[in-house]
Amino acid sequence: FIAFMGDAELDEGNIWEAIADQATQGLGNVTWVVDFNRQSLDRVVPGVKVHQWQVQFLAAGWQVIEVKYGRKLQAKFKEEHGEDLRAWIDAMPNEQYQSLFALKGEELRQRFLEGAPEGAKAAVAGVSDEDLAPLVKDLGGHDLASMLEAYRQADATTDRPTVIFAYTVKGWGLPSAGNPRNHSALMSTEQVNEMRARTQLTMATEWDRIPEDTAAGRWCNARAQHLERPRPDGHLSIAVPERVETRSPSKPISTQEGFGRIVTSLSRDEAVAKYLVTTAPDVATSTNLAGFINRAGVYSPDEIRDWNEDDPMLKWSQHPQGQHIELGISEMNLFLLLGQLGLSWDLSNQPLLPIGTVYDPFVCRGLDAFIYGTYSGSRFIIAGTPAGVTLAPEGGAHQSTITASIGMELPGVTFIEPGYLGALDWLLCDSLQRIASGETDSSAYFRLSTRPLDQAPFEAARTRLGEKVLRRQVLAGGYRLHDAFAARPDLRESNAPVVHLAASGAVIPEALAAAAELADEGVAAHVVDVTSLDRLYAAWRSGLAAGVRSASVPAYPLILREIFPEKAPVVTIHDAASHAMAWIGSALGVPAVPLGVDKFGQSGSVSELYELFDLTSGSIVNAALAALALE
Numbered sequence: 001f002i003a004f005m006g007d008a009e010l011d012e013g014n015i016w017e018a019i020a021d022q023a024t025q026g027l028g029n030v031t032w033v034v035d036f037n038r039q040s041l042d043r044v045v046p047g048v049k050v051h052q053w054q055v056q057f058l059a060a061g062w063q064v065i066e067v068k069y070g071r072k073l074q075a076k077f078k079e080e081h082g083e084d085l086r087a088w089i090d091a092m093p094n095e096q097y098q099s100l101f102a103l104k105g106e107e108l109r110q111r112f113l114e115g116a117p118e119g120a121k122a123a124v125a126g127v128s129d130e131d132l133a134p135l136v137k138d139l140g141g142h143d144l145a146s147m148l149e150a151y152r153q154a155d156a157t158t159d160r161p162t163v164i165f166a167y168t169v170k171g172w173g174l175p176s177a178g179n180p181r182n183h184s185a186l187m188s189t190e191q192v193n194e195m196r197a198r199t200q201l202t203m204a205t206e207w208d209r210i211p212e213d214t215a216a217g218r219w220c221n222a223r224a225q226h227l228e229r230p231r232p233d234g235h236l237s238i239a240v241p242e243r244v245e246t247r248s249p250s251k252p253i254s255t256q257e258g259f260g261r262i263v264t265s266l267s268r269d270e271a272v273a274k275y276l277v278t279t280a281p282d283v284a285t286s287t288n289l290a291g292f293i294n295r296a297g298v299y300s301p302d303e304i305r306d307w308n309e310d311d312p313m314l315k316w317s318q319h320p321q322g323q324h325i326e327l328g329i330s331e332m333n334l335f336l337l338l339g340q341l342g343l344s345w346d347l348s349n350q351p352l353l354p355i356g357t358v359y360d361p362f363v364c365r366g367l368d369a370f371i372y373g374t375y376s377g378s379r380f381i382i383a384g385t386p387a388g389v390t391l392a393p394e395g396g397a398h399q400s401t402i403t404a405s406i407g408m409e410l411p412g413v414t415f416i417e418p419g420y421l422g423a424l425d426w427l428l429c430d431s432l433q434r435i436a437s438g439e440t441d442s443s444a445y446f447r448l449s450t451r452p453l454d455q456a457p458f459e460a461a462r463t464r465l466g467e468k469v470l471r472r473q474v475l476a477g478g479y480r481l482h483d484a485f486a487a488r489p490d491l492r493e494s495n496a497p498v499v500h501l502a503a504s505g506a507v508i509p510e511a512l513a514a515a516a517e518l519a520d521e522g523v524a525a526h527v528v529d530v531t532s533l534d535r536l537y538a539a540w541r542s543g544l545a546a547g548v549r550s551a552s553v554p555a556y557p558l559i560l561r562e563i564f565p566e567k568a569p570v571v572t573i574h575d576a577a578s579h580a581m582a583w584i585g586s587a588l589g590v591p592a593v594p595l596g597v598d599k600f601g602q603s604g605s606v607s608e609l610y611e612l613f614d615l616t617s618g619s620i621v622n623a624a625l626a627a628l629a630l631e
């Protein structure tokens with residue numbers, strides 16, 4: 001695995017997070033080449049940082065190779081006064097060295113030797129004006145023989161990764177070479193023509209492939225054949241079950257705890273288990289992965305003795321067959337790893353079902369790698385938990401409010417936020433099945449909570465709707481959890497005003513309580529459990545988009561018709577920023593009052609915070625009356 005990178009890119013912290021993690025140590029088949037031109041976008045990088053960087057790589061256990069000077073300079077260094085010349089160039093400030101590239105002849109000699117010791121002056125005294133410029137610019141990164149030697153050394157080292165610092169000139173061979181403003185410099189037509197002539201190309205041939213009957217052409221072909229691999233054959237020959245939990249527990253349970261149970265149960269399914277890989281940035285146990293880890297072990301290239309093997313709660317048994325990869329506290333590394341695990345099928349013919357966990361607020365810390373992973377077509381499951389303000393007693397910093405929008409807006413990722421174990425079970429198994437089927441864009445982001453919910457309302461909905469309809473609707477993004485008319489037929493008979501309460505995740509109990517209070521006030525309030533805002537939105541959007549493209553009446557999705565059959569105002573309730581659900585009013589063409597968490601950082605009990613953000617049943621009742629008044 002070879003990666004090329006710019007030197008200024010080494011300022012990005014995620015590079016150092018990655019190389020510092022134990023999980024990346026000992027990777028003998030990894031080589032990084034740093035294009036060490038000491039220029040970034042804005043400037044010549046002051047005070048070369050190479051020493052600091054090299055020490056950092058060494059400390060992380062890497063082999064560091066420096067390819068600084070080309071063969072011309074190396075030969076010169078061996079001549080009389082050569083060492084003085086080397087010392088002079090080594091000590092020269094970066095900016096001064098780079099400024100030489102624009103100069104020629106006597107001007108170059110003067111600038112190069114400004115303040116130089118006698119030895120360095122003597123070393124180049126016999127070099128003609130014509131030869132001086134190529135000599136001064138002779139850096140190792142442009143010298144093929146020096147680079148090949150470095151690659152050989154990298155290949156020969158198989159117990160650790162290698163980084164090669166290849167000294168180069170930015171814009172090598174162009175008129176703007178080394179110019180501090182060359183990052184976005186364009187060449188004039190004349191300059192392009194001159195370069196064409198110099199490289200023996202014409203406008204007719206400049207995009208030609210390398211002729212196949214040359215040594216270079218044959219080599220390119222051989223490499224292409226070597227790298228080509230058959231496309232994965234469509235789907236895994238495993239069937240992920242529709243669900244793994246047989247019935248809802250009688251005690252209240254949170255989605256986070258339910259998630260842990262489901263993943264553990266999946267590890268008992270022989271067909272599925274061997275493909276499962278979990279990972280977490282030091283939050284595996286606090287996100288309920290312990291049950292899985294106890295069964296599947298922790299990955300380590302070598303077997304490591306477990307000194308706490310008698311602990312009945314957690315067996316941290318580390319060995320080469322372990323299926324959990326533990327990371328340090330770096331959400332960036334979590335998503336980098338998930339991104340790669342989710343491509344292992346495409347890149348290494350190894351299908352996997354990768355599942356990561358992260359504290360939901362810290363999704364934002366790994367967002368860059370999350371986006372890149374999905375951009376490159378990776379498929380994985382991420383559980384963000386706990387989410388929202390339900391961890392409020394622990395303090396304001398562990399709250400996530402904007403993540404629902406992030407999940408909805410990320411292409412290639414389906415955002416899912418169930419409230420009940422039965423729904424989570426179907427949705428998680430279905431998401432794994434989609435990955436196992438090789439479906440594109442099949443990553444899923446589950447936003448989960450630590451708030452235990454009584455499961456009885458879900459079982460009531462199962463009885464009312466039937467298993468088949470309920471599962472279909474849960475997977476499609478929502479179902480009617482509470483039917484006001486089924487519960488209170490008198491409301492239908494009295495032609496009571498109707499309102500929809502659409503809620504997602506942890507706040508569903510407040511919506512149900514509000515519906516009961518509203519019934520007592522003569523208002524029929526139906527409660528919809530929105531299991532995937534993303535799927536509902538996508539269904540609505542795709543109908544609209546088709547209408548826009550064909551200038552015809554947009555199709556209206558079946559799922560919205562099914563779960564909001566009456567045209568009535570809606571209140572949306574979410575332990576997340578209120579805007580994420582606010583579009584539902586537009587979709588239904590009705591007045592809407594969105595409730596949610598639009599401030600950040602308050603600490604308190606859950607009920608205190610729900611009070612503060614108008615998420616209590618009383619506030620929902622008032623919001624419903626306001627929505628009816630807007631009608």
Ligand SMILES: Cc1ncc(C[n+]2csc(CCOP(=O)(O)OP(=O)(O)O)c2C)c(N)n1
Pocket residue numbers: 005006007008009010035037038039040041042170183
């Ligand atoms: C994450 C990120 N931040 C900023 C930029 C804008 N940018 C593009 S190139 C560049 C400078 C890169 O310098 P270096 O890595 O040394 O590469 P060089 O151009 O010298 O080869 C910057 C800041 C970017 N592309 N990506």
Ligand SMILES: [Mg+2]
Pocket residue numbers: 006007008035036037038039040170
């Ligand atoms: Mg650079």
